[in-house]
Amino acid sequence: MTRSTLILVGALAALASAAVAADRRAIISAYGDPAGFSAARGKAFFEARHTGGKPETPSCTTCHTANPRAEGRTRAGKPIAPMAVSANPERFTDPAKVEKWFRRNCNSVLGRECTAKEKGDVLTYLSSL
Amino acid sequence: MHIFKTTVGLAGGALAAIAMSVQMVAADEIGRVRAVSDRTTFEECSACHMAYPPALLPAASWERIMATLSDHFGEDASLDPKTTKHIRDYLVANAGRVPRGVDPASPPLRIDEMPWFRHEHGSRTFARAKSDPNIGSIANCAACHRGVDRGYFDD
Numbered sequence: 001m002t003r004s005t006l007i008l009v010g011a012l013a014a015l016a017s018a019a020v021a022a023d024r025r026a027i028i029s030a031y032g033d034p035a036g037f038s039a040a041r042g043k044a045f046f047e048a049r050h051t052g053g054k055p056e057t058p059s060c061t062t063c064h065t066a067n068p069r070a071e072g073r074t075r076a077g078k079p080i081a082p083m084a085v086s087a088n089p090e091r092f093t094d095p096a097k098v099e100k101w102f103r104r105n106c107n108s109v110l111g112r113e114c115t116a117k118e119k120g121d122v123l124t125y126l127s128s129l
Numbered sequence: 130m131h132i133f134k135t136t137v138g139l140a141g142g143a144l145a146a147i148a149m150s151v152q153m154v155a156a157d158e159i160g161r162v163r164a165v166s167d168r169t170t171f172e173e174c175s176a177c178h179m180a181y182p183p184a185l186l187p188a189a190s191w192e193r194i195m196a197t198l199s200d201h202f203g204e205d206a207s208l209d210p211k212t213t214k215h216i217r218d219y220l221v222a223n224a225g226r227v228p229r230g231v232d233p234a235s236p237p238l239r240i241d242e243m244p245w246f247r248h249e250h251g252s253r254t255f256a257r258a259k260s261d262p263n264i265g266s267i268a269n270c271a272a273c274h275r276g277v278d279r280g281y282f283d284d
Contacts, residue, residue: 056203075204076178077265077272100208107205 023093024085024127030095031120042125045118052111060109060122068126084129092123164279167219173208174216179271181240183223190236191220202238241267 028034046060046068056075057063063080064072069087072080082088092098106114114122165171165180174180183191195217199207208216227233230244240246241255250267258267271277 054200054203054205073265074177075202075266077263077269078178104205104207107199107207108203 017089020089020093024091024123027092027095027098028120028123028127031116031123034120034124037117037120037124039121039125039128042121042123046122046125050110053107053109054111057105057108060105062109068129083126085127086129091126098123161281163223164277167216169212170216170219173212177204177206178268179277181270183220184225185240185243186220186225186238187227187231187233187236188221188224189227189233190238191217191224194238195220239268 025034028037031037046064047066049058051058063074064083068083071082074080081090083091085091102114102119106112106118162182162184164182165174171180186194194201195213198213199205201207207213227236228243228245231237237243241250254273255267258264258269258273261272264272270282274282
């Protein structure tokens with residue numbers, strides 16, 4: 001490969017990851033002003049034991065573990081890729097996927113939908129690690 | 130199911146009678162089953178566990194599973210109505226027959242509650258699945274059967 005193709009390849013890779021990061025920012029902004037979200041609040045919410053949901057799943061950490069950089073595990077034993085963006089750059093880049101899992105998992109854990117603020121906080125936390 | 134393995138791992142004269150009856154069930158339920166071949170079903174139904182092959186449950190089981198996704202074995206696995214219908218239609222069209230010894234009006238929702246499954250998996254296998262953290266559940270077929278995503282269970 002010539003030097004200029006290498007530069008081109010590098011530039012394309014940088015563009016692709018910039019595009020992914022922009023997608024993620026857009027997803028977070030859709031839940032509200034990013035300045036209003038807090039990684040600390042997101043962490044507390046993610047690690048808390050909630051009531052109101054299904055008894056099998058009291059917490060987000062039941063499946064994702066308290067270390068989002070590590071692999072999690074479903075109740076049926078299947079591995080779940082890490083939730084932290086630093087460990088898994090593909091996280092939170094498809095808005096339909098993010099919404100589908102918030103709907104299901106918040107309902108399983110809390111017995112209700114998560115609020116826009118809770119979602120923004122959690123995504124801010126998982127993007128900050 | 131058109132292709133199947135009729136040999137089961139039972140040996141010994143005293144077990145011949147049991148082996149016979151297991152083998153008759155085996156002709157329908159055991160051996161090589163076809164993996165999920167519908168893309169949507171594969172993607173949506175393999176997020177939390179392997180995509181279970183449609184032939185392993187009768188149509189009435191799939192219908193009930195697909196009608197109760199928001200309370201799916203203790204979890205919310207709900208999907209939008211269009212996707213739900215698509216997957217339901219695929220699973221029902223490719224379902225297995227009602228196995229012997231099962232009430233056709235209310236068959237179990239779990240593969241591991243089917244009589245043939247209990248024949249193949251003794252209490253020690255159930256206990257091992259539960260206690261081994263790398264398996265976690267008897268429903269984690271892939272932990273013990275390699276290649277199950279292609280539909281093989283005779284490993």
